[in-house]
Amino acid sequence: MGIIMSSGVKRYFYPEVTPDPAEQPSFDPLLGFPNGRPERVSKVTDAELKSALIPLEHRDFCADLAIDYKRCRRDTFPFVVKCSHEKHAYLNCKYEDFVIRAKEYERERRLKVKAEEAKRRSG
Amino acid sequence: MNSLVLSSKLVNSLFKVTPRTLIAVRNHWNKDFKPRPYPHTEEERAKAAARYGIPLAEYKPYADNGSGLGDYPELPLESVENKDPFYPYDIPALKRNFNEPIHVDYETYREDRVNISPNLPKPISILVLQFLSVMAVSLGLFYFFEDMKMFHPVTPPQKPSDGRVYYTFEKCE
Numbered sequence: 001m002g003i004i005m006s007s008g009v010k011r012y013f014y015p016e017v018t019p020d021p022a023e024q025p026s027f028d029p030l031l032g033f034p035n036g037r038p039e040r041v042s043k044v045t046d047a048e049l050k051s052a053l054i055p056l057e058h059r060d061f062c063a064d065l066a067i068d069y070k071r072c073r074r075d076t077f078p079f080v081v082k083c084s085h086e087k088h089a090y091l092n093c094k095y096e097d098f099v100i101r102a103k104e105y106e107r108e109r110r111l112k113v114k115a116e117e118a119k120r121r122s123g
Numbered sequence: 124m125n126s127l128v129l130s131s132k133l134v135n136s137l138f139k140v141t142p143r144t145l146i147a148v149r150n151h152w153n154k155d156f157k158p159r160p161y162p163h164t165e166e167e168r169a170k171a172a173a174r175y176g177i178p179l180a181e182y183k184p185y186a187d188n189g190s191g192l193g194d195y196p197e198l199p200l201e202s203v204e205n206k207d208p209f210y211p212y213d214i215p216a217l218k219r220n221f222n223e224p225i226h227v228d229y230e231t232y233r234e235d236r237v238n239i240s241p242n243l244p245k246p247i248s249i250l251v252l253q254f255l256s257v258m259a260v261s262l263g264l265f266y267f268f269e270d271m272k273m274f275h276p277v278t279p280p281q282k283p284s285d286g287r288v289y290y291t292f293e294k295c296e
Contacts, residue, residue: 004274004276008271012271023278024287030290035296037290037295038291040291057280059282059284060280060281060282061281097281100281101278103292104278105278106276
């Protein structure tokens with residue numbers, strides 16, 4: 001909560017080291033990873049998403065689990081409580097996705113701080 | 124059967140003596156509710172004033188312009204809500220005394236209807252000032268924090284259809 005409440009104030013007073021939450025990271029994603037990083041791959045195609053009628057805002061890297069969950073609900077209705085496993089897997093995937101986004105933001109912020117320090121040292 | 128006979132006898136006797144009584148009870152109206160014709164002479168005015176229980180000096184009928192109010196007095200208009208709540212009225216629910224003349228539009232200004240003379244808790248200027256100051260403070264805070272909106276410190280949602288390459292933070296061997 002505290003980090004959310006102070007985010008706007010930090011963005012106002014320190015815009016050079018506080019990334020814009022509406023923009024993707026500006027640094028090279030492989031910077032500081034000598035062995036490279038595993039890419040995120042979607043397990044479903046756009047056609048499958050379209051066919052499963054997944055809403056646009058949920059067509060992310062957890063969409064395969066969303067389809068599983070939706071299919072389970074359709075198959076077991078009205079005993080949808082049987083889909084607790086699918087739901088748990090889907091929500092955990094959403095959580096991990098959010099954590100990755102938070103980590104990306106923090107990485108961007110720290111790289112910006114480093115760049116600012118380097119600029120100050122040289123200038 | 125006995126009670127039926129008795130009640131029919133009662134009705135019959137009422138009709139014989141005063142059929143008017145029965146009509147008044149059945150129709151919720153009697154001729155005494157109706158105002159008398161407009162008083163033209165001083166004698167008629169005195170009679171009307173006595174009928175409504177008002178001193179002759181204060182008695183003033185409505186203008187005789189065909190509205191049909193006759194000799195009904197023009198009373199000062201005061202909402203019932205604005206009357207003293209602690210006075211020991213004869214009819215406390217209506218804040219009214221027995222035989223007290225009521226305004227011709229009384230039904231509009233009952234306690235559950237319009238209050239045309241509200242007793243404000245403070246002078247209207249103070250109330251306006253309070254309203255304006257609260258609104259000014261609220262709007263001031265709103266505009267002061269306009270470009271300090273808080274947000275979740277995360278990057279935008281990552282979608283496979285973005286055309287960008289996204290990475291995890293796991294180790295690559």
